[in-house]
Amino acid sequence: MKIYLDGKYVDQADAKVSVFDHGLLYGDGVFEGIRLYxxxxxxxxxxxxxxxxxxxxxxxxxxxSRKELxxxxxxxxxxxxxxxxxIRLVVTRGVGDLGLAPWLxxxxxxxxxxxxxxxxxxxxxxxxxAIVTVPTRRINPAALPATVKSLNYLNNILGxxxxxxxxxxxxxxxxxxxxxxxxxxxxxFIVHKGELITPAASQGALKGITRGTIFDIAKELNVPIRxxxxxxxxxxxxxxxxxxxxxxxxxxxxxxxxxxxxxxxPGPITAKVLAAFRxxxxxxxxxx
Ligand code: PMP
Numbered sequence: 602m603k604i605y606l607d608g609k610y611v612d613q614a615d616a617k618v619s620v621f622d623h624g625l626l627y628g629d630g631v632f633e634g635i636r637l638y639x640x641x642x643x644x645x646x647x648x649x650x651x652x653x654x655x656x657x658x659x660x661x662x663x664x665x666s667r668k669e670l671x672x673x674x675x676x677x678x679x680x681x682x683x684x685x686x687x688i689r690l691v692v693t694r695g696v697g698d699l700g701l702a703p704w705l706x707x708x709x710x711x712x713x714x715x716x717x718x719x720x721x722x723x724x725x726x727x728x729x730x731a732i733v734t735v736p737t738r739r740i741n742p743a744a745l746p747a748t749v750k751s752l753n754y755l756n757n758i759l760g761x762x763x764x765x766x767x768x769x770x771x772x773x774x775x776x777x778x779x780x781x782x783x784x785x786x787x788x789x790f791i792v793h794k795g796e797l798i799t800p801a802a803s804q805g806a807l808k809g810i811t812r813g814t815i816f817d818i819a820k821e822l823n824v825p826i827r828x829x830x831x832x833x834x835x836x837x838x839x840x841x842x843x844x845x846x847x848x849x850x851x852x853x854x855x856x857x858x859x860x861x862x863x864x865x866x867p868g869p870i871t872a873k874v875l876a877a878f879r880x881x882x883x884x885x886x887x888x889x
Pocket of ligand 1: 785787808809
């Protein structure tokens, strides 16, 4: 496997960063998870814009322009002869000393990995996921905006560990006011009386690229959609629920904390949204 690392395409065994890299020492950096479908990178420009915004938010100078980023992302896929893949783009603060000071880091480091991703097992797309609400709360956006896709994912990882301890693959994370924010690595939607509803980014949700795609799909399907405050009650009484993410795509949820949601089976609107999503990923995107 060839990995793009700071200007070179190197073998996996040579793709190494320093122990003094602040991405490693402090989680000081930003990243993206992107999908390649049939030789097209899905919504690459949107991912790169989010990456640039994340970098700007932490005052990290992007080492490459949008055009260069596009080129190295495509070239990494080409070098590995991939047509379908999961792409991880990472920008770290770079090598510094043992103090926090990012301004002492000489220059940011950037790497691109294009590889396979293990989706949720197919049975969960067919039958729906059973998820739980975890005790760990989402970090207050005033402390660290969820819109910044930073390398500091410990909050999500604690949520993921708790989900597993409760026997679930994904979990609802509430914000510090008790409203639903999102899941550990996916956004959440409910369907209620024919309408699609998802929490706003201000509640502690990442502005997911897949989430954004669902807004376009809703328009295409003539299904009303809106952002709203969401509590667990809203999920309890929802007709349908599903999660979205570049890795997960669109996955139905049929249980929360042991309670059955809607009919207990993936719902008709979820199925329509998923089908529309699968159509879009094949035709939209940047040809590598
Ligand atoms: N929320 C979190 C915390 C995430 O890490 C992700 C990405 N896996 C998402 C939501 C979904 O975002 P996207 O659709 O851009 O992959």
